[in-house]
Amino acid sequence: xxxxxxxxxxxxxxxRINIILIPHSSPDADALGSCLALYHFFKDKNAxxxxxxxxxxxxxxxxxxxxxxxxxxxxxxxxENLFKNADVIFTLDFNSLGRARNLSNLISSSSAxxxxxxxxxxxxxxxxxxxxxxxxxxxxxxxxxxxxxxxxKKIDTDIATCLYTGIVADTGSFRxxxxxxxxxxxGSELINYGVNITEIFEKLYNNFQYKRLRLLGSTISNFKxxxxxPVLYTLISEEDQIKNDFKKGxxxxxxNFGLSVTGxxxxxxxIEKKDEGIIKISFRSKGDFKVNIFASRYFSGxxxxxxSGGVSKLSLIETEEKFxxxxxQHLKENYE
Numbered sequence: 001x002x003x004x005x006x007x008x009x010x011x012x013x014x015x016r017i018n019i020i021l022i023p024h025s026s027p028d029a030d031a032l033g034s035c036l037a038l039y040h041f042f043k044d045k046n047a048x049x050x051x052x053x054x055x056x057x058x059x060x061x062x063x064x065x066x067x068x069x070x071x072x073x074x075x076x077x078x079x080e081n082l083f084k085n086a087d088v089i090f091t092l093d094f095n096s097l098g099r100a101r102n103l104s105n106l107i108s109s110s111s112a113x114x115x116x117x118x119x120x121x122x123x124x125x126x127x128x129x130x131x132x133x134x135x136x137x138x139x140x141x142x143x144x145x146x147x148x149x150x151x152x153k154k155i156d157t158d159i160a161t162c163l164y165t166g167i168v169a170d171t172g173s174f175r176x177x178x179x180x181x182x183x184x185x186x187g188s189e190l191i192n193y194g195v196n197i198t199e200i201f202e203k204l205y206n207n208f209q210y211k212r213l214r215l216l217g218s219t220i221s222n223f224k225x226x227x228x229x230p231v232l233y234t235l236i237s238e239e240d241q242i243k244n245d246f247k248k249g250x251x252x253x254x255x256n257f258g259l260s261v262t263g264x265x266x267x268x269x270x271i272e273k274k275d276e277g278i279i280k281i282s283f284r285s286k287g288d289f290k291v292n293i294f295a296s297r298y299f300s301g302x303x304x305x306x307x308s309g310g311v312s313k314l315s316l317i318e319t320e321e322k323f324x325x326x327x328x329q330h331l332k333e334n335y336e
Contacts, residue, residue, distance in 0.1 A: 001131060001149050008129055009150065012113060017087035018047045020112070024094035025053040025101040026248065029060055029204065031093035033166025034117065034139045036065045037159045038090060041147050051079050053101045057249020062203045063165060064158035072103055079106075086112040093139040095123035095132060117142050120303060121292065134304070137178040140166030144186050160193035165200050172256070173201070177286075177306060205253075215244040219254050219269070230289075231327055232258035233268035237316060241272070255282040265289045268323065272316045279319045281310040289335070298326040 001009070021038055023031030035050045042048045050069045060066060072079045083106045095118040097104040107114065108126065116127035119136040136142050140163045147155060167187055171179045174187065191197060208216070215236070223234040236251060251271060258267025266289050269282040281299055283291035285306045292308040295301035301310025312319040
């Protein structure tokens with residue numbers, strides 16, 4: 001955080017204010033961890049609320065303070081009243097208002113100052129204060145720096161737990177290329193605040209219900225390889241979801257299994273969302289294959305070089321067919 005931004009931040013928070021913290025739609029551990037860390041940081045001297053655009057996986061309910069999160073879809077009147085009185089709105093772990101879905105209009109029409117903290121590429125220009133760095137491992141790592149810049153004595157076990165969880169999740173337990181020596185140092189410092197790393201790992205990864213295990217088996221069985229290309233993809237149909245009592249977050253991490261196969265550089269997961277009329281797509285890659293470029297060009301998506309998302313409004317079968325054509329064309333144009 002440069003000196004100019006630091007001075008603006010210090011001025012904004014020099015008095016008691018009303019703060020809203022917003023993660024992206026269907027928030028993950030990095031988004032909620034960032035929001036909750038700032039909630040604990042600000043709550044003693046300010047009126048602070050977290051408003052999530054929609055529901056999130058109950059896997060993350062172990063995070064300290066998660067019981068205070070307001071879900072806009074479930075409490076629109078309360079949420080809209082909070083927006084009317086907001087002095088500052090933080091948008092965390094996203095850099096395009098479209099990622100806030102049904103909150104985007106409330107954010108853009110608010111008179112509050114907007115502060116963006118995010119680590120994705122190509123941020124939109126909607127924030128009064130933009131703290132954006134695509135080289136950072138996670139938004140939680142950035143929030144750690146943000147908190148330290150304001151008051152380096154304020155971090156406690158609750159804040160550290162929220163931040164450590166987000167960093168672990170977004171770095172694949174410190175395995176992904178975005179992990180730097182600084183990331184490891186931050187993780188080490190957070191552990192010193194009393195973080196229970198074993199419990200966090202158990203909550204994040206050893207949380208399978210029987211039906212989720214069956215869903216994983218079905219998803220792995222559905223993996224297909226495109227002949228001649230280092231690409232695997234799999235599908236979760238509406239039928240698969242009904243059969244296995246699918247809940248939000250159940251498919252978390254499934255796409256990564258494709259990358260465990262020798263010689264595979266790109267793994268893709270398609271999830272049918274009939275109620276929304278879309279196919280949700282997750283892209284993962286390694287090496288020189290940059291999936292954010294592919295996702296942006298062909299599937300209205302984007303994200304990180306090795307972890308991105310996208311959507312399709314075609315049917316599941318039509319999306320699969322389009323993907324095969326597009327990935328062949330993309331690899332031919334960019335990697336031959």
